[in-house]
Amino acid sequence: MPQGAQALPMTSKTAENKLPVEPFGQTLAKHGLNLTRKKITTLQINVGLLCNQTCRHCHLEAGPNSEEVMSAETVDEVVTLAQRFRFEVVDITGGAPEMNPNLVDMIERLSGNTSRLMLRSNLTALANGERDYLIEVCKERRVVIVASFPSLNEAQAESQRGRGVFQESIAVLRKLNSFGYGQPDSGLELNLVSNPTGAFLPSSQDQLEKRFCQVLKNKWGIVFNNLFSFANVPLGRFRRWLEQSGNLEGYLQKLATSFNPCAIEGLMCRSLISVSWDGYVFDCDFNQAAGLYLGGKKTHISDLKKLPEPGEPIAVSHHCYTCMAGAGFT
Amino acid sequence: METYYHPQDLPKFEEIGEEAPELAEKFFDYYAAVFAEGELTEREKALIALAVAHTVQCPYCIDAYTQACLEKGSNLSEMTEAVHVATAIRGGSSLVHGVQMRNIAKKISL
Numbered sequence: 001m002p003q004g005a006q007a008l009p010m011t012s013k014t015a016e017n018k019l020p021v022e023p024f025g026q027t028l029a030k031h032g033l034n035l036t037r038k039k040i041t042t043l044q045i046n047v048g049l050l051c052n053q054t055c056r057h058c059h060l061e062a063g064p065n066s067e068e069v070m071s072a073e074t075v076d077e078v079v080t081l082a083q084r085f086r087f088e089v090v091d092i093t094g095g096a097p098e099m100n101p102n103l104v105d106m107i108e109r110l111s112g113n114t115s116r117l118m119l120r121s122n123l124t125a126l127a128n129g130e131r132d133y134l135i136e137v138c139k140e141r142r143v144v145i146v147a148s149f150p151s152l153n154e155a156q157a158e159s160q161r162g163r164g165v166f167q168e169s170i171a172v173l174r175k176l177n178s179f180g181y182g183q184p185d186s187g188l189e190l191n192l193v194s195n196p197t198g199a200f201l202p203s204s205q206d207q208l209e210k211r212f213c214q215v216l217k218n219k220w221g222i223v224f225n226n227l228f229s230f231a232n233v234p235l236g237r238f239r240r241w242l243e244q245s246g247n248l249e250g251y252l253q254k255l256a257t258s259f260n261p262c263a264i265e266g267l268m269c270r271s272l273i274s275v276s277w278d279g280y281v282f283d284c285d286f287n288q289a290a291g292l293y294l295g296g297k298k299t300h301i302s303d304l305k306k307l308p309e310p311g312e313p314i315a316v317s318h319h320c321y322t323c324m325a326g327a328g329f330t
Numbered sequence: 331m332e333t334y335y336h337p338q339d340l341p342k343f344e345e346i347g348e349e350a351p352e353l354a355e356k357f358f359d360y361y362a363a364v365f366a367e368g369e370l371t372e373r374e375k376a377l378i379a380l381a382v383a384h385t386v387q388c389p390y391c392i393d394a395y396t397q398a399c400l401e402k403g404s405n406l407s408e409m410t411e412a413v414h415v416a417t418a419i420r421g422g423s424s425l426v427h428g429v430q431m432r433n434i435a436k437k438i439s440l
Contacts, residue, residue, distance in 0.1 A: 152403075302427045
């Protein structure tokens with residue numbers, strides 16, 4: 001069995017009890033809520049933690065030195081899974097998925113097995129024309145591109161994602177537009193994701209989208225379809241920064257006081273399963289980072305007999321406050 | 331008491347409504363309405379509030395509206411410009427009173 005999953009940090013009950021907020025499960029119970037499964041419609045695949053960037057808000061510790069990359073054998077198993085269960089949505093993430101040598105093969109084999117294939121990109125992995133062939137494949141297969149673009153301000157964006165990232169991201173967005181991505185009636189969807197550049201909550205999605213739309217168009221002639229704003233999850237590299245900067249307690253309290261019971265309805269973990277680079281199954285990418293396996297049991301996709309049934313419980317920990325803060329994480 | 335101001339007092343603001351609750355309710359309703367998006371966006375209103383917070387030199391307000399500005403999608407460059415606006419008006423209000431000084435001086439001088 002691959003070693004990577006064992007190396008993931010576990011969130012123990014004792015560690016959770018030391019935090020300045022009550023355990024997430026207790027807060028759910030206080031509100032009379034249970035976090036349970038709905039019908040599974042989405043397969044999220046983490047193809048590896050190898051990334052050309054070392055973003056400070058990364059919950060997975062992805063970076064250029066990571067050796068945790070999904071193998072061709074695991075890709076085969078993922079494709080078999082997608083063929084067996086015909087997920088409505090397949091969502092490819094990383095790391096920088098572009099750096100997995102099996103990505104093109106994966107896209108070509110998955111695109112016929114789902115009605116919506118999504119690829120998460122940090123944009124810079126598509127820079128300098130080196131992976132234009134990949135954009136061509138995405139265009140041909142009508143892959144939805146979901147791109148990280150935290151801020152319209154260069155200093156703010158680079159404080160999160162590293163020096164030089166902003167201008168490269170602008171250049172790649174323009175290139176994607178030139179391929180037809182984000183253009184009206186092209187059928188090529190380009191969505192942006194904005195995470196806050198620090199220990200604070202995200203803006204209202206609608207207002208932020210309006211502003212990004214105006215500024216990107218006026219300043220750089222860039223168009224896109226939708227913008228999603230998500231809070232940063234206190235795990236991995238981001239959690240370490242929170243600890244080192246003395247922000248952990250305040251941030252967790254901020255998340256907990258913004259707990260919105262109505263957000264439970266649309267939580268993404270209710271309708272997806274998440275597969276790690278080495279083929280193990282989790283409730284979501286964040287539980288993957290926390291080492292919380294689906295159903296509390298380490299299961300490889302090759303051993304997955306059936307998908308979780310509606311009503312089955314989802315593993316929770318303190319990081320789940322992130323997805324229940326404000327408008328929630330859908 | 332080491333200091334009059336404690337950051338942990340900020341979340342206690344609503345406790346002011348434990349006395350005179352009708353007045354507090356009116357105030358907080360009005361407050362929420364003022365900061366809701368209207369002709370100005372919530373982001374623009376937070377920047378105005380940040381500038382005013384510096385003018386009234388309220389540490390609670392500076393803390394709250396620094397965070398609000400960032401959460402509404404603003405950045406340090408915009409926020410610094412907003413503080414300069416407050417500074418310019420504040421400094422300008424002193425300087426423009428120099429006109430009074432000049433008027434009085436001229437009146438009583440040969």
